[in-house]
Amino acid sequence: MEKVKEKPDFAYMRIAKVMEQQILNGTLRTGDKLPSLRTICREYGVSQNTALTAYYNLESKFLIETRPQSGYYVRYSKTKIPSLPQITNPGANAEYTDSESMIRKVYDSLGEDGHLPLALGSPANELLPIAKLNKGLVTATRELKGSGVAYDKTEGNERLRRQIARWSFAMECDLNPDEIITTSGCLNAVSLCLMALTEKGDTIAMESPISFGMLQLAQTLGLKVLELPSDPRSGVDLNALADALKKRKIKACLFISNFSNPLGSCMPDENKRQAVGLLAKYDIPLIENDLNGDVYFSQKRPKSCKTYDESGLVLWCGSVSKTLAPGYRVGWVAPGKFKEEVRRIKRYHNISSTSITQEVIAGFLETGRYERHLRKLRHTLHGNLLKFSRAIADHFPEGTMASRPQGGFVIWVELPGPIDTYDLYEKCLRYKIGFAPGRIFTLQNQYKNCLRLNYGLLWNEKLEQDLKLLGGLARRALK
């Protein structure tokens, strides 16, 4: 085991050293909460400043981290961080292979009893504020004219649109309510945008790997998908994007800008600005799927591409499906200059969205309950991520790589060596463990050695054991 190098000349060093040893020998484990500054002061008889300096020291080594309004936590242990996967290198075809049967198999097993839902595409029920939402429903029947029995306007609940507009300030994007159309969830928003912008045979560009829901949607609309190389930290590769725009006729782009699915990457602000500028140059619309932006682990919400949109080419899509209530089917889109077209398509296909659930979400946003819930959710998810990372380092095959999302609830895992994770998936089913095999996140024949795990679950002993079992099965499969 690596030895700590600083001499404990100062009080802060003494404290830092003890903790570092505990982290390195596993007494303190990734995701564990550290004593508060006050406790440190009391226990070690030091000033608050000394305690703070000790924690700064540990933070600078990436051993611990602060979480807003929560305190200090053990981050990755030095020896235990799975390496980051390389930037992806998808095939250059805009054609597609069919992964429908695979996807169906993975998702049909999800409802089964006792089945560990690591394949889930949304946080587990246990992390959602169900009782408060139920109260919200009763309030909504009282406050909404006609109790939500009548058709809503096509553009959606006014109170909700006002709240979404207000909320958009968090990403320095001052939308007004009239620019927003509510939808039946985020995928539905993307569906409306694609129907408004594209025709059968058109090519759209997405990052790769990418949410299979969006791939399937593109396929069913008869679109060709150009998959772009993506970095597990910073998302879509801008050089590759620039190159593609030069060489091909691309009708629209579709990116998950913040905490992408499945990579967990987040486009840095500068990349967002550049991407928007580049697309404006070619007059190509960007459908920005920002459904995870509110689930950030750092100090503040990342911006969106919409923040930099001057030409009205960005169609910003969001929802509360990943944070509050997937089954409410409440999402939205700010379609920029395509608003009329998107509104028409919504009316033609759906008339309007469910009235009452929109009102409940409006209330949640208005009263601050959403923000309070998010604080808790972020905290839980961040802790879970660290625990998952540790479990992967501890139990998965030597050389396994994993992404390090700064938000969201999925982690991308790359197993070393040749293995087909769909075969592994089928083996794991016998143990009631599921996950999303890498191949379903592309239309190319790729990512066979990858898998996506959902860490938006309730962490417990059983979950840890199951991850260990999964790691063991992967080890065996690799041999």
Next chain:
Amino acid sequence: MEKVKEKPDFAYMRIAKVMEQQILNGTLRTGDKLPSLRTICREYGVSQNTALTAYYNLESKFLIETRPQSGYYVRYSKTKIPSLPQITNPGANAEYTDSESMIRKVYDSLGEDGHLPLALGSPANELLPIAKLNKGLVTATRELKGSGVAYDKTEGNERLRRQIARWSFAMECDLNPDEIITTSGCLNAVSLCLMALTEKGDTIAMESPISFGMLQLAQTLGLKVLELPSDPRSGVDLNALADALKKRKIKACLFISNFSNPLGSCMPDENKRQAVGLLAKYDIPLIENDLNGDVYFSQKRPKSCKTYDESGLVLWCGSVSKTLAPGYRVGWVAPGKFKEEVRRIKRYHNISSTSITQEVIAGFLETGRYERHLRKLRHTLHGNLLKFSRAIADHFPEGTMASRPQGGFVIWVELPGPIDTYDLYEKCLRYKIGFAPGRIFTLQNQYKNCLRLNYGLLWNEKLEQDLKLLGGLARRALK
């Protein structure tokens, strides 16, 4: 005024004569409730049999009618029945003109205060069981696992699908729950079916005039619409259908089989059987929009085309949007042999429908509350229809024709002579009276002298005055 011919030889004749006179001179007006048999017995000192015979006599002259569980009502007065419009004669083009701006104008004005919603496409809130639905919501949060916060299955709420299957017995159609997929309302069901069955450039056949929602949907999907002549009583003309199938390549048909919108026609059972047989011969699927089938005014629910479907070619669509709760967005489809395709399309575009509202509707069907509500609704709507017919006869220009729907909540009115009802519509707006101009129910340049009225409103003095005003404005416009 016409004189009554029978001599009052018998007690029943005496009674019948008095009532007939009262009906003919307007003392008793269309839609008025008649005394119960018991009251007749007491007042006239006759046996129940005599009272019954008197009512039979009046019924045979179409002066009165019985309504199940409710009693006897004045039907049309002899001199006051608007004639039936002729069978329609739509143009043979499968092209389209754009009525988007007209439709938008008509429907944007609907929300305005004090605006008479004769243009509405669903029954007014006052006719819907809002308090009971609100109770149902609270129950649903208790009974549904996860309170409806989690994603529902793509195929939809199991309890609801079981209830729809059970309900299908009323039309002698023994569906099983596995054959049903829930949707976000009936138009969404039709949208999923069209996306599953057709491609841009295909031609689909519909009756004419037809709901503009379905026309717009077809347009936005790039489909050509062949409009078929339709009879205001029996719906789509089967000879025209047979002829079209012989001459053209039709990808699918789309009919509102029961109480069509806007004509109010109902395909007789024999026509349904024949239409299904004919389409089976050509292997052409039929999307059957049966959203009004439960709102019948006769003794029992009309059958559906699905009842006669042996080849799995009928995709039967329905909803509770016209009977219970438009804003809940709960509908369904039994797509026959296209089930997998429709399910896939639903998943790709929507993932699933709103969970909680499906559960509420399931409860309504299961507990018999739906049937109780429907009895009341049918009764109200039937009474309203008779009152509307009388008002049209009384106040609209001489020679105005109107359909005589046996169910549903819309009536089709044909004004005599050259007039553009869209111009009339714009004039009426000043008086806060709206209706749906005939031109929006076709893609041809037709039905200019027609309009659709919604009688699913709360009948009162004001409504009657407004209909009178509308009739007066139509008279003036015709001069």
